[in-house]
Amino acid sequence: xxxxxxxxxxxxxxxRAANLPCNHSTISGNEYVYWYRQIHxxxxxxxxxxxxxxxxxxxxxxIITEDRKSSTLILxxxxxxDTAVYYCIVRVNSGxxxxxxxxxxxxxxxxxx
Amino acid sequence: xxGVTQTPRHLVMGxxxxxxxxxxxxLGHNAMYWYKQSAxxxxxxxxxxxxxxxxxxxxxxxxxxxxxPNSSHLFLHLHTLQPEDSALYLCASSQIAGTAFNQxxxxxxxxxxxxx
Numbered sequence: 001x002x003x004x005x006x007x008x009x010x011x012x013x014x015x016r017a018a019n020l021p022c023n024h025s026t027i028s029g030n031e032y033v034y035w036y037r038q039i040h041x042x043x044x045x046x047x048x049x050x051x052x053x054x055x056x057x058x059x060x061x062x063i064i065t066e067d068r069k070s071s072t073l074i075l076x077x078x079x080x081x082d083t084a085v086y087y088c089i090v091r092v093n094s095g096x097x098x099x100x101x102x103x104x105x106x107x108x109x110x111x112x113x
Numbered sequence: 114x115x116g117v118t119q120t121p122r123h124l125v126m127g128x129x130x131x132x133x134x135x136x137x138x139x140l141g142h143n144a145m146y147w148y149k150q151s152a153x154x155x156x157x158x159x160x161x162x163x164x165x166x167x168x169x170x171x172x173x174x175x176x177x178x179x180x181x182p183n184s185s186h187l188f189l190h191l192h193t194l195q196p197e198d199s200a201l202y203l204c205a206s207s208q209i210a211g212t213a214f215n216q217x218x219x220x221x222x223x224x225x226x227x228x229x
Binding site: 032034041042043044045046049051091100101102103104105 | 115117119155156158161169203205215217218219220221222223225
């Protein structure tokens, strides 16, 4: 399994960009990087995923380094509702055509007014 | 609204009770999952169903019994649970087809289970 390393917590001012880093130095060539977040008392929410190209959707942007050993999730204009635990996950095949998401401890992002 | 609905949202039960958790997905997915999230611990995968067939049991005790009658519904039957089984139980679904193995899982908001 390619493990991920994230800072335990980060702060961001409301309206500013939040840049959440993730290291995955043992990632293999066919493993995707996924980002989820979990707001208190809710289930994890899918944000974005990518293989090697940068990706953007209506929620965030994902920047993956050329060597794929690290990535950054960018929330362009953070709001108070973005306060959550953010998980960076590398997909692992658990057999057949299924896959397992292995959640770590994530980064607690606190957006301050 | 994630497209995955779990009921009940909260459940308190004694150790000798039998109860069931229900999950329904409205996303047209063909795979469903049960996860357990204990306090201050990462999510743990419990079961995987692909096209209604159980394809993974992650060493879960037999007091947890899953059932998947069709690709839209998933149940977790509970009996003679222990206090350490108190946790948030999360259901997820995804689409698995051919080479589309990178599709994300979408989660419900979970059932908060408390064992007395």
